[in-house]
Amino acid sequence: RLVPEKGLLYILEAMTPLLRERNNVQLQLIGTGPLKSLLSREVSERALEDKVLFRNPVPHAQLAEIIGSADLFVSHAVSTSGWEEYFGASNIEAMSCGLPCVLTSSGGTPYTVREKDVAAMVEDRNIIQLRTVIAQLLDSESERLEMGQRARNYVERYYAVAIIAEKYHRMLQRGMAEKQLEG
Numbered sequence: 181r182l183v184p185e186k187g188l189l190y191i192l193e194a195m196t197p198l199l200r201e202r203n204n205v206q207l208q209l210i211g212t213g214p215l216k217s218l219l220s221r222e223v224s225e226r227a228l229e230d231k232v233l234f235r236n237p238v239p240h241a242q243l244a245e246i247i248g249s250a251d252l253f254v255s256h257a258v259s260t261s262g263w264e265e266y267f268g269a270s271n272i273e274a275m276s277c278g279l280p281c282v283l284t285s286s287g288g289t290p291y292t293v294r295e296k297d298v299a300a301m302v303e304d305r306n307i308i309q310l311r312t313v314i315a316q317l318l319d320s321e322s323e324r325l326e327m328g329q330r331a332r333n334y335v336e337r338y339y340a341v342a343i344i345a346e347k348y349h350r351m352l353q354r355g356m357a358e359k360q361l362e363g
Contacts, residue, residue, distance in 0.1 A: 182213035185263045187256030187284065187304060189215075192222055192232070194256075194311040198318065199231040205318065210235045210246065248277040251324060252317055258304040259286040268292055272339055275299065275331035280324045282313050298327070298334040 182188060188209060195207050209219065209232065216234065223232045238246060247253060253274035257265035264287030271293060274281050283289050284304040293299050300317065302309045317324050337343075 182209065182211050182215040182219060184215055185258055185260055185265075186215075187258045188219060189222070190256045190258070190305060190307055190310060191254055192219065192226075194307045194314060195254075196226055196228065198311065198315060199228050202318070206231055206233060208233045208235055208246075208250070211237050243273065244277055247274050247279060250279060252314065253279045253281045254310075254314065255281065255283050256302075256304065256310060257284050257286060257289065265289055271299070272335055276335040276339070278328040278332040280317055280327035281331060282310065282317065293334075295330075295334055298330045300327070 192207070195205075198205055199207060207228075220234065223229055235246070253271075255265075255268065255271050255274075257268065259265075265284070266288045268283070268287075268289050271281055271283055271289065275293075275298065281293075281299040283293060283299050283301055285301040286304040290301065293301070300313045302313055317327070
């Protein structure tokens with residue numbers, strides 16, 4: 181979703197110097213929403229039309245192919261007075277593709293991604309920190325590959341369908357047992 185709470189303006193601000201300095205870097209924004217026209221204007225004003233690609237939403241079945249073809253995934257969700265990232269499904273999806281991720285430590289993300297070395301965490305709204313971490317990962321293919329593998333392993337350990345189904349099953353069993361004791 182192209183909405184303010186996803187922090188896309190912070191990503192664009194952090195990426196602008198990298199997009200200008202590096203011929204092999206492109207920023208892809210996937211989705212639609214009320215922020216699209218503002219983002220488009222910002223891209224035009226910065227003369228980055230050839231470096232920033234807006235992609236319309238794609239069917240979920242195609243998402244893994246698109247995400248998997250990237251070198252890096254950046255999600256810069258920012259907490260507001262009325263919203264915070266509660267889980268961050270796209271973060272887990274990117275990690276499951278073996279993609280190194282740069283994520284904000286706001287909302288529920290630190291609870292979803294609990295191990296330090298499986299993703300790079302930055303403070304929300306900290307453009308300098310965001311740019312620095314992105315540049316470091318872009319500069320080191322080996323670091324990207326290692327983080328991506330750790331991310332994939334993490335998702336397999338904690339978020340594989342069989343693991344989630346088993347946790348859900350145990351939760352239902354406990355709930356039914358408690359209900360029988362009450363009844």
